[in-house]
Amino acid sequence: MLKSSIKEYMRTDVPSVDIDDTFDKIVDFMIEKDLDFVVVRSDGEIVGVISDQEICTCIAQGRDLRKLRAREFMDACRLAGVTPCLQLNEHETVINAIRTMSTTGARYILVTGESGVKGVISFHDLIRAVRS
Numbered sequence: 001m002l003k004s005s006i007k008e009y010m011r012t013d014v015p016s017v018d019i020d021d022t023f024d025k026i027v028d029f030m031i032e033k034d035l036d037f038v039v040v041r042s043d044g045e046i047v048g049v050i051s052d053q054e055i056c057t058c059i060a061q062g063r064d065l066r067k068l069r070a071r072e073f074m075d076a077c078r079l080a081g082v083t084p085c086l087q088l089n090e091h092e093t094v095i096n097a098i099r100t101m102s103t104t105g106a107r108y109i110l111v112t113g114e115s116g117v118k119g120v121i122s123f124h125d126l127i128r129a130v131r132s
Contacts, residue, residue, distance in 0.1 A: 007090040009129040010119035023068040048074030
């Protein structure tokens with residue numbers, strides 16, 4: 001199980017929102033789909049991630065949620081540049097993904113293959129892998 005490929009446990013239905021979507025639209029989408037995270041896209045490219053943590057941070061900070069857009073509160077990542085999204089190849093092992101997430105503090109990792117992003121894996125998915 002620890003040496004299994006993360007490809008076996010990743011989620012392939014990567015939920016996404018647009019960079020210009022409103023806070024309300026994103027929260028409604030996450031509630032409707034029972035999600036704790038979404039990727040943010042701009043012109044089809046992944047540019048960030050929003051998790052329940054970013055949502056709660058905005059609320060705690062007292063920000064004007066009616067005017068807030070994804071671009072203003074997402075955890076930005078650039079697939080090429082100085083702040084790359086945390087990503088692993090789909091053939092990486094479960095134990096390497098656990099180590100990577102534990103070391104970096106990340107809650108989600110984008111899983112890539114030859115054709116780009118193939119899915120996402122979370123701590124929850126990795127725990128499920130360990131127990132199987």
